[in-house]
Amino acid sequence: MIAPMVPCVADKTSVPIIAQFQPARDKSLLALSARPLHIIAMERTDSPSLDALMLRIRDHRDRTAFAALFEQMAPRLKAYLMGKGGGAQMAEDVLQNVMLKIWHRAVTFNPEKASATTWIFTIARNARVDMLRKTIKPVLDPEEPDLQPNPEPGAEDIVDLAQASEQLCHAITTLPDEQKEILNLAYFSDLSHGEIAAKTGLALGTVKSRLRLALGKLRKDLR
Amino acid sequence: MIHPTHHPPIDIMQEYVAGTLSPAFGLGIEIHLSLCSQCCEKRALLEQVGGAVLSMGGKAPLSSGLQQKIMAALEDLATDSEMAKSGRALQTQPLQDGDIVLPRALSQILRAAGVDDLTSLKWRKIGGYGEADLPLPLFAKKATEIPPGTFEDAPRVRLLRLAPGAVMPRHTHKGKELTLVLHGGFKDSAGNYEVGDLIFADSDIDHAPEAHYNGPCLCLAITDGPLHLTGPIGKWLNPYLSL
Structure with missing residues (x-):
């Protein structure tokens, strides 16, 4: 069950110009004050929801759904990746990597565990960190006896999670x-x-x- | 069954989730997460906030043709197998030293760095206290900010070992210190720490940890500044030690 959309109030005056962000190397306060600080655009155009699109990609390898998800998320992901310090070209390289991971790893998308936005956020963050750092990351063993797994979410929790993303967006605007x-x-x-x-x-x-x-x-x- | 009672502060968890915490400190958080379901839930919530911020974020215009290029690459088999490869989990046994068994997550990282035996590390000992640096490629604060050839302020990742009942010299920290109990436990004036507990300290803390008497204590310690001895004798030793 997908919760009805809570429209995140559009604040047209603070639409960010993130593409104009300077790379993070420029540390002067002057450069910061010239930057738009309100990175959140506070407008969403999601319809249908990302969760529904992800399910179509996961279950039906639906390219039309992927194209719709691409249009919603790719420009935001590029802005996110540029805000993280890389230039436009690097951001697009990582973006390509992220979009392909979304397609290839769709089978691991589970809306009962994480909403589509959460899932995509973690993929984008990890791709960026991997690309910049190339450090060894532990691959946690699901058999780890020390780690007590959380119980499977009940029906109530699933509804909570579906609503959570929309409620979070609304809460952020307030x-x-x-x-x-x-x-x-x-x-x-x-x-x-x-x-x-x-x-x-x-x-x-x-x-x-x-x-x-x-x-x-x-x-x-x-x- | 492990139920840690000392957890990373929420702001450090946020930096970890956002990817802005230095990799060395991130390592300590990751090992704690592998032992603490409570913090795994916090991570999930912080990632949810990240997803919301991302989904409301600004847009950057894409190069023309990028979408077509990516759509065309979707069925690329080479990419498929590459993805499958990168997702494969490492199979490793936990590292052991006598009764001490390291958490799997840390064992995997150490084995990947070529450490198959804890006794092969270069241990420095002072009485009941021993320490060994871990040879991990985690030195740069951020890859984009690697100062060419200089790692002076680089965080150090070490294993600390206290014999049963041994006391560490009284000290404070010039920078931050993350301590994660891997085996046994210790106490200081602020509390009692068992396996899985994570202590995040800065220069506000001045303490002399004492290992429990019922066995040795092994900790992972990550520091980004030198320890500073503050006891009546210790302070004269500072210039001679490289703690």
């Missing part, structure tokens, strides 16, 4: 601007909290407390 800004930088930029503090001129404690407040409002479990 955050105070100062928290929204830190949330954006913490997820969308290539900056650690210390680097965000240095760039914005805020105390590190202020950055962390705004982020904690925002996360706590979005998910009570994250307080």
Whole structure:
């Protein structure tokens, strides 16, 4: 069951020009102030929902669904990858990698465990980290006896998860601007909290407390 | 069955989920996650927030022809097998040293780095305290910021071993320190720590950890600044030690 869409309020005045972002190398405060901080566009055009598209891709290898998902997500993924410090060309290289992974790994998409946006976010983040760092990542053993697996989600949890993405988007639009800004930088930029503090001129404690407040409002479990 | 009671702070978890935490500290978080279902749930929630931020994010215009190029590559068999290869899990046995058994996640990483035997590491010992650097390629804070040839501020990833009841010299930290208990346990003035517990400390903490008496204690320690001895004798030793 897919929850009805909660429209995320369109704020046309803050449509970001993320393509104009300077690479993260430029650390001067001046460069930051010239940048749009409101990375969240606060408008969504999803119809049908990403979850429905992902299920068509997973179950029917539906290229039309993939094309629709591409149109919704590829420009956002490119903006995300550029915000992470790479140039336009590198962002498109990683983007290609991410889109192919979405197609080839669709079989692992399970809307009961993670919504399509969450699943795509983790693929994009991992692809970017892998490409930049080439470090060894542990492949966790599902047989690990130490790790107690979570019980399978019940029907209620599944409804919760389907609604969660929409509710989260709505909740993000209602955050105070100062928290929204830190949330954006913490997820969308290539900056650690210390680097965000240095760039914005805020105390590190202020950055962390705004982020904690925002996360706590979005998910009570994250307080 | 492990139920850690000391967990990474939520802001460190957020940096980990966003991919902005340095790989060395990320390693400590990953090993903790492999032992802590509670933090796995937190990770899932933080990723959900990341997905929402992404789905509401701005758009960048794509090069013309990019969509056609990617659509055409969908059925590329070479890509298919490459994907399958990269998804294959490593099969490894946990590393052991006597009664001490390392978590699988850490064993996999060490084996991949060529460490098949903990005793082959270069251990430095002072009384009941021993430490060994782990030869892991995790040094750069960010790949885009690797200072050519200089790793002076690079985080260090070490195993620390305390004999039963042994006390570490009283110290504080010049930078951050992440400690993850892998075997046994220890206590300090702030609390008691068992297997799976993760302690994230900075220069605010001044402590002298003491291993439990019922066995040796093995910890993973990740530091991005030197320890600084603060005890009455220890402080005279600082210039002579490379802790």
